[in-house]
Amino acid sequence: MPTLTLPEGVHVELPEGEPVGAALPKGTIAARVDGHLRDLSFVPGDDAQVEPIAPHSDEGLHLLRHSTAHVLAQAVCDLYPGARYAIGPAVADGFYYDFDLPEPVHAADLAKIDRRMRQIVKRNQRFVREDVPRDEALERLHDQPFKIEIIEGIGSDADETRDEVTSGETVSLYSNDGWTDLCMGPHVPHTGMLGAFKLTNVAGAYWRGDEKNPQLTRVYGTAWATKDDLDAYLHRLEEAERRDHRTVGADLDLFSFPEEIGSGLAVFHPKGGLVRRLMEDYSRRRHEEAGYDFVYTPHITKSDLFEISGHLSWFADGMFPPMELDGGTQYYLKPMNCPMHILIYKSRTRSYRELPMRLFEFGTVYRYELSGVVHGLTRVRGLTMDDAHIFTTKEQVGEELGSVLTFVLDLLRDYGLDDFYMELSTRPEGKAVGTEEEWDEATETLRQAAETMDVPLVMDPGGGAFYGPKISVRARDAIGRTWQMSTIQVDFQLPQRFEMEYSGDDNARHRPVMIHRALFGSVERFFGVLTEHYAGAFPLWLSPEQLRFVPVADRHVEHCEALAARAKDAGLRAFVDDSKESVGKKIRAAQLAKAPYTLVVGDQELESDAYTVRDRAGTESGGVSFGRIVDALVAEDSSRALEQTDFGSA
RNA sequence: GCCGGCGUGGCGCAGUCCGGUAGCGCAACCGACUUGUAAUCGGUAGGUCGUCGGUUCGAAUCCGACCGCCGGCUCCA
Numbered sequence: 001m002p003t004l005t006l007p008e009g010v011h012v013e014l015p016e017g018e019p020v021g022a023a024l025p026k027g028t029i030a031a032r033v034d035g036h037l038r039d040l041s042f043v044p045g046d047d048a049q050v051e052p053i054a055p056h057s058d059e060g061l062h063l064l065r066h067s068t069a070h071v072l073a074q075a076v077c078d079l080y081p082g083a084r085y086a087i088g089p090a091v092a093d094g095f096y097y098d099f100d101l102p103e104p105v106h107a108a109d110l111a112k113i114d115r116r117m118r119q120i121v122k123r124n125q126r127f128v129r130e131d132v133p134r135d136e137a138l139e140r141l142h143d144q145p146f147k148i149e150i151i152e153g154i155g156s157d158a159d160e161t162r163d164e165v166t167s168g169e170t171v172s173l174y175s176n177d178g179w180t181d182l183c184m185g186p187h188v189p190h191t192g193m194l195g196a197f198k199l200t201n202v203a204g205a206y207w208r209g210d211e212k213n214p215q216l217t218r219v220y221g222t223a224w225a226t227k228d229d230l231d232a233y234l235h236r237l238e239e240a241e242r243r244d245h246r247t248v249g250a251d252l253d254l255f256s257f258p259e260e261i262g263s264g265l266a267v268f269h270p271k272g273g274l275v276r277r278l279m280e281d282y283s284r285r286r287h288e289e290a291g292y293d294f295v296y297t298p299h300i301t302k303s304d305l306f307e308i309s310g311h312l313s314w315f316a317d318g319m320f321p322p323m324e325l326d327g328g329t330q331y332y333l334k335p336m337n338c339p340m341h342i343l344i345y346k347s348r349t350r351s352y353r354e355l356p357m358r359l360f361e362f363g364t365v366y367r368y369e370l371s372g373v374v375h376g377l378t379r380v381r382g383l384t385m386d387d388a389h390i391f392t393t394k395e396q397v398g399e400e401l402g403s404v405l406t407f408v409l410d411l412l413r414d415y416g417l418d419d420f421y422m423e424l425s426t427r428p429e430g431k432a433v434g435t436e437e438e439w440d441e442a443t444e445t446l447r448q449a450a451e452t453m454d455v456p457l458v459m460d461p462g463g464g465a466f467y468g469p470k471i472s473v474r475a476r477d478a479i480g481r482t483w484q485m486s487t488i489q490v491d492f493q494l495p496q497r498f499e500m501e502y503s504g505d506d507n508a509r510h511r512p513v514m515i516h517r518a519l520f521g522s523v524e525r526f527f528g529v530l531t532e533h534y535a536g537a538f539p540l541w542l543s544p545e546q547l548r549f550v551p552v553a554d555r556h557v558e559h560c561e562a563l564a565a566r567a568k569d570a571g572l573r574a575f576v577d578d579s580k581e582s583v584g585k586k587i588r589a590a591q592l593a594k595a596p597y598t599l600v601v602g603d604q605e606l607e608s609d610a611y612t613v614r615d616r617a618g619t620e621s622g623g624v625s626f627g628r629i630v631d632a633l634v635a636e637d638s639s640r641a642l643e644q645t646d647f648g649s650a
Numbered sequence: 651g652c653c654g655g656c657g658u659g660g661c662g663c664a665g666u667c668c669g670g671u672a673g674c675g676c677a678a679c680c681g682a683c684u685u686g687u688a689a690u691c692g693g694u695a696g697g698u699c700g701u702c703g704g705u706u707c708g709a710a711u712c713c714g715a716c717c718g719c720c721g722g723c724u725c726c727a
Binding site for chain 1: 651652653654655661683684685686687688689690700717718719720721722723724725726727
């Protein structure tokens, strides 16, 4: 009977034929053996280097979630005889399992499946691994066509799952209580180690992610190391729901999507329009200071333009269908601004002295997004890009990219986002124009610029646009979600397609390089993200309303109006709530409207000219003069502060 | 586009399974109260039940198509 020595000095005896995991110290699941995540029933020998995996670690959670997925499949097979199971991996925050079922599963059925899963958990069923020849596996899973398809694919050149555990000669099966699944493992030792899980929803998903394949039923769940972790996660979900820009947008009267206009086409109401204008105005100001020139271009164009650019051959499906004139000429709504900006460049011959040329436009474009993907303001069919195209010489690209990145991060911070990472997306195989050398060069230029920033960089292989690689800036919001914000792309292709040129100092003609960049991406989407980031409580400089007056009685309205006029003279957005409601009700209305500051004005204030400031948190500060309030708010507004002013307690 | 769910006054919902011509709360409007930091009281008005078609003596309710929304999948220049 060999003995295994774990790093923390724990000795484990290996009973013949028993999984080691069961004998591991409490809180330890599976292990890392010689650098590989392993099922301890297959530890190669007692001289192996074994590190226990903590349940809270990424690997620990992965094991937990994948094992819970097995239990889910087991429960579904019990409850739906004839069910065929496909794949069930761990994913971020949880797991899913895909099934082909004899009858549809509805959200209401999840409770039933959950109960069955908990029975299985209670029985402490061992996860037992067997490595069997392929023929035997095919026989044992003969009524599971998806598993057969996977087994037949194992070991082939296209198979990426192959490693030294799944050799191709044999395949590994994991069984508990007679239910068997094809699986690389590893798993937790037994089902009793699971429990902090919850089935969350049921949805359709294509087999192997291909829309040409049949659609399966996917059951999603979340699983955590402890009940507290699970509760914390569910709480985060609730918090995200509370911040949902679609709800907040309706509650605060910011925007709507009238059905009569069409799917994915937003209208901004006065308050939302004001916030949007404040966002745009600041962006314009900064772009002007950074040397951008503002241009305007039409919304429709003849098909020629997008034939030259290549958009029509790659993205015709994503464009609204053309309008055809009598002569047969086709006009399209523009899905991109770049070709229009290129034509501005091409309107006359250009000199190297004019470069870099930076053309900026809040350009409204239309994209025919599939009906199922339209989502609030974050995925729409009509959107306004804060789009700029920078034309540079080849020599200038590196430096320009560096300053663009600095500019972008700086500006995003002003809007209140400061936790970033960058993603470098490379050539999409089979969906790209230009030579591999050009792509390598453009990618390398981007990488070098990105590496000068003090922000982490991750790779996104194959994620680039058809004309060039891109850097995406991703930002984490107030509750830790990441959003793709700005994109910066280097493009050698469109300058070629449009035969762009400039005269160099050598009196020869040269081809400029083009940088595409959008900071908000889409103004609508950025608006939605900020709404969720702030949960509707925008910082003062972006708030549609800054100071609200609540008169105690009708006789105080006049004084409030006078104060509001003073505030407006100082450049503040002030509002008097003269509705005939109780003070309590008006305070409540101000709070629900996320008014940054509220002043209740009654007889006391008329006499003393000292006010009690109520902020969004409901904190009251008394005895503040109106002059001081105005000065403080003007300062908070102009500094674009993210925190509210502290007036101190009275 | 695909799978599943859903669509009832401005908003949130009940009624739909078991057809018999709509109800609640908030908001709006009117009146009383003139109010001190998160909801004063009373009253009034407002809906061809997403749209079109079908079944039926009769449809919010059953069937079909379309439009739109929600959760995923696929997609995202």
